Amino acid sequence: MDRASSSTVARLSSYFRLLGELQGEGVETVSSKRLAERGAITSAQVRKDLSRFGNFGRRGLGYNVHRLRDEIGQILGLNRVWRVALVGAGNLGQALFSYEGFAKQGFPIEAVFDTDARKIGTSWKGLEVQSFANFAKVARKKPFNIVILAVPTEAAQKVANSVIAEGTSGILNFAATRLDVPPHVAVREVDLSIAMESLSFALSQ
Amino acid sequence: MDRASSSTVARLSSYFRLLGELQGEGVETVSSKRLAERGAITSAQVRKDLSRFGNFGRRGLGYNVHRLRDEIGQILGLNRVWRVALVGAGNLGQALFSYEGFAKQGFPIEAVFDTDARKIGTSWKGLEVQSFANFAKVARKKPFNIVILAVPTEAAQKVANSVIAEGTSGILNFAATRLDVPPHVAVREVDLSIAMESLSFALSQ
DNA sequence: AGATGTGAAAGTTTTCACAGCC
């Protein structure tokens, strides 16, 4: 199977969420048409996305909600636990930590690191902010698969290099800079500047 | 000119940022090659992106940093002030407010709204959190061009409808749901679930 | 009849490659 495009993966995420809702409502079967409605895409798109990974549906009937959700969970790697650390305890980091979305989604933040002496040692919901100097020691025991980077732009690349050296291979980057990483490392940028400027652009048209 | 794709606009944002840095370093001229390096794209891509909006370069020489930055600023609509409101004063909203990126970038948050009585009336850096019931009244004096939506998923569509009715035509949506909006309204989703799951997917491969 | 799975077609985005200007 050749590599799935990032749009395909983003849509799988949406299907996964919608399937969870349907499951909660007790719906047992769903058609590609129904799955498509919510995301403003075509049913053919849904079927193409899914058929890339297997034949999950039944002709004439549709997809079994429970089974399809499980399959997509498998595909997205949500069946295992990922160790997640947050680096950067500034405003944004604090926000991301107190925002409970990550934990709810199954990615609880297990450790928080910063270099600012005023933050180190403070306790966040029972979790102590540690010196980033400790990162290697902690990670050596059990590497962090994913690091959420909420450090200033200038520091981002250096921090990324360090965490990658300690076994991290996924980075969620909130710094407004493109990280240069080895090929085995996956980076997803959350660039609020780009989002805001693209709104500004749209409003100017 | 036909509509620029969202990837083109995202790249313009990146060029704009890089040009700002170069300007700070006193660099006067830049080639498409140099502009491309940072974003890990090709120089042809840079030239295509720019040439869609005009002939800003000089053959044999490159682009004037100052002029190009101005031009891109114009294109992105950064030459005017946009009125921005934040709706949702929960963890994420608070985080977004204290994160100073928006203000630095020229999109200062002018008002904060929530429906939670415990939050209404509290003061954030001298700005009082208002009842969302006031939104219409405040917006009628001077509409908010852009609303940052940091409300729970269930509330997102309803709030979006209200702010659109009061003249907002740009929404930065942090809720994990696709908003249904009229065609003149631009929405940008910041979906942290998708970002995280796409990392999980990449790590599973 | 109803809905999937999928080749083929259409549409979109990126890259190539080179004429044209400095």
Added chain:
DNA sequence: GGCTGTGAAAACTTTCACATCT
């Protein structure tokens, strides 16, 4: 020689449309 601007080619993504199965 160096670098832009741009048509043409290549690559990629989405949609169509229909054979196939329940």
